[in-house]
Amino acid sequence: MLKGNVLAVTSGKGGVGKSSLAVNLALALKKLGKSVAIIDLDIYGFSVPKILNIDYKPKTFNGKIIPVETQGIKVMSMGFLVNGNDPIVWRGPMLGKMIEHFTKDVLWGELDYFILDMPPGTGDVALDMHLMIPESKEIVVTTPHKAAAFVAERAGTMAIKSNHEVIGVVENMSYFSPPDSDEKYFIFGKGGGQELASQLGVELLGQLPIQEPDESSEAPAIPTEHSPLEEEYLKLARTIDGKF
Numbered sequence: 683m684l685k686g687n688v689l690a691v692t693s694g695k696g697g698v699g700k701s702s703l704a705v706n707l708a709l710a711l712k713k714l715g716k717s718v719a720i721i722d723l724d725i726y727g728f729s730v731p732k733i734l735n736i737d738y739k740p741k742t743f744n745g746k747i748i749p750v751e752t753q754g755i756k757v758m759s760m761g762f763l764v765n766g767n768d769p770i771v772w773r774g775p776m777l778g779k780m781i782e783h784f785t786k787d788v789l790w791g792e793l794d795y796f797i798l799d800m801p802p803g804t805g806d807v808a809l810d811m812h813l814m815i816p817e818s819k820e821i822v823v824t825t826p827h828k829a830a831a832f833v834a835e836r837a838g839t840m841a842i843k844s845n846h847e848v849i850g851v852v853e854n855m856s857y858f859s860p861p862d863s864d865e866k867y868f869i870f871g872k873g874g875g876q877e878l879a880s881q882l883g884v885e886l887l888g889q890l891p892i893q894e895p896d897e898s899s900e901a902p903a904i905p906t907e908h909s910p911l912e913e914e915y916l917k918l919a920r921t922i923d924g925k926f
């Protein structure tokens with residue numbers, strides 16, 4: 683049992699920015715003074731170590747895993763348990779074992795928040811997570827495109843059907859504003875986040891801008907301090923913190 687608030691970050695399909703959001707939300711909550719862990723449950727498609735630029739493995743103590751700590755947050759990922767970028771070729775039941783391993787065999791301690799980066803869709807991991815961590819609440823991530831929102835609805839509906847509270851929808855890549863301009867360009871369309879929120883009967887918690895990654899940084903998916911995207915993540919973290 684995880685000791686703290688649990689928030690699963692889900693999406694209907696890949697590539698909408700779910701992992702980026704999970705990591706940056708964890709960092710933003712940390713900036714608000716919270717103690718935070720991120721558990722990368724995207725077992726096949728893990729990306730959290732890469733986003734956070736972690737290239738070392740966790741240590742063990744008395745047969746338990748000491749989570750990796752970076753930028754003040756604790757992290758566990760399948761990426762720490764494989765060699766290099768080896769693919770994971772597992773059947774469903776093994777995935778459930780890994781969720782159990784990550785929740786029971788890691789020395790997390792008591793924390794304010796556990797952020798779960800879920801795999802996209804409604805497969806085995808989502809099913810097992812709903813059974814094994816019944817206390818988890820969820821946010822659903824989509825892009826503004828109506829087709830993405832349509833697919834994301836299934837992830838939200840699955841959570842609701844298994845009696846998990848969906849606290850809201852986050853629309854990522856909502857618009858692009860050129861530097862030093864308030865003009866908004868809706869490159870990927872408009873309205874998908876609000877539509878999804880209405881379908882699920884929840885709130886649209888935030889709309890995050892498209893921001894060019896800083897490729898000179900060792901972690902380009904983490905926005906630079908005080909950038910518009912970082913400010914939106916902090917705003918989102920405050921909103922979400924108010925929901926627990």
Ligand SMILES: Nc1ncnc2c1ncn2[C@@H]1O[C@H](COP(=O)(O)OP(=O)(O)OP(=O)(O)O)[C@@H](O)[C@H]1O
Nearest residue numbers: 696697698699700701702727802855891892893903
């Ligand atoms: N707001 C944003 N502005 C610009 N690029 C973004 C934004 N959000 C995410 N990205 C980029 O989009 C790509 C996909 O993001 P990410 O890996 O977080 O998606 P995902 O939904 O977790 O995908 P998957 O489920 O397939 O792992 C990454 O290159 C990421 O840096």
